[in-house]
Amino acid sequence: xxxxxxxxxxxxxxxxxxxxxxxxxxxxxxxxYDVHWYQQLPGTAPKVLIYGNNYRPSGVPDRxxxxxxxxxxxxxxxxxxxxDEADYYCQSYDSSLSGWVFGGGTKLTVL
Amino acid sequence: xxxxKESGPTLVKPTQTLTLTCTFSGFSLNTNGVxxxxxxxxxxxxxxxxxLIYWDDDQRFSPSLKARLTITKDTSRNQVVLxxxxxxxxxxxxxxxxxRGRFQEFDYWGQGTxxxxxx
Numbered sequence: 001x002x003x004x005x006x007x008x009x010x011x012x013x014x015x016x017x018x019x020x021x022x023x024x025x026x027x028x029x030x031x032x033y034d035v036h037w038y039q040q041l042p043g044t045a046p047k048v049l050i051y052g053n054n055y056r057p058s059g060v061p062d063r064x065x066x067x068x069x070x071x072x073x074x075x076x077x078x079x080x081x082x083x084d085e086a087d088y089y090c091q092s093y094d095s096s097l098s099g100w101v102f103g104g105g106t107k108l109t110v111l
Numbered sequence: 112x113x114x115x116k117e118s119g120p121t122l123v124k125p126t127q128t129l130t131l132t133c134t135f136s137g138f139s140l141n142t143n144g145v146x147x148x149x150x151x152x153x154x155x156x157x158x159x160x161x162x163l164i165y166w167d168d169d170q171r172f173s174p175s176l177k178a179r180l181t182i183t184k185d186t187s188r189n190q191v192v193l194x195x196x197x198x199x200x201x202x203x204x205x206x207x208x209x210x211r212g213r214f215q216e217f218d219y220w221g222q223g224t225x226x227x228x229x230x
Contacts, residue, residue, distance in 0.1 A: 002157055033215065034214050034215060034216070036214065036215075036216035036217075038158075038217075045207060045220040045221065045222055045223050046158065046207075046217075046220060047220065048212075048216055048217070048218050051212060051214050051216040051218065052214040052216070055214075057218070089157065089158055091158075091216065091217070092215075093215045097173075097174055098171060098174075099160055099163075099171055099172070099173055099174065100148070100160040100163070100215065100217075101160065102157055102158040102159065102160065103157070104157045105157045105158070
């Protein structure tokens with residue numbers, strides 16, 4: 001059972017947009033801690049997609065964006081492409097656990 | 112350029128102790144603010160943070176695994192070592208070494224090493 005809650009799966013057609021939610025609590029997302037998002041392509045290590053709630057590392061297309069409000073965060077992907085098909089994880093820090101926490105992951109299927 | 116690489120056994124028996132080594136380059140664990148951690152991922156399952164060590168030797172552990180984990184650093188060799196005692200088949204996972212970024216994200220990852228626990 002992950003500390004952060006994500007939908008197990010989302011899907012969308014090429015060119016469309018999807019949003020992946022990440023729900024936490026007052027000890028993690030709802031506190032001062034940032035939310036980060038990772039993309040994991042099949043058979044590879046995760047890579048940072050969004051850090052600090054809404055910053056993109058260089059090389060990440062602006063089709064990917066992040067937001068945070070209250071105890072939740074979201075990852076939005078516009079203009080879906082086949083190469084976006086992957087698992088996506090949110091991550092934050094939890095003061096009650098004194099450690100880093102992840103969501104359960106969301107599998108994005110591009111129809 | 113920051114790189115990290117995990118090394119260690121691919122197969123361990125139940126009750127044995129696992130020792131994994133992370134060898135990194137492109138940064139120093141002597142530098143203020145730098146930290147290196149370990150994250151694992153059982154096959155088909157989610158990521159789980161395990162442990163992290165700071166430049167000043169401060170150490171943090173997942174509460175659920177704290178009793179079984181040790182993390183140490185060797186700054187002269189640019190290495191971080193994770194040990195996990197009393198291994199069980201449920202500990203079968205890919206273990207990743209990670210660099211912690213400024214925003215508490217994990218900005219660089221090793222390729223991961225699959226550890227299978229089986230008799």
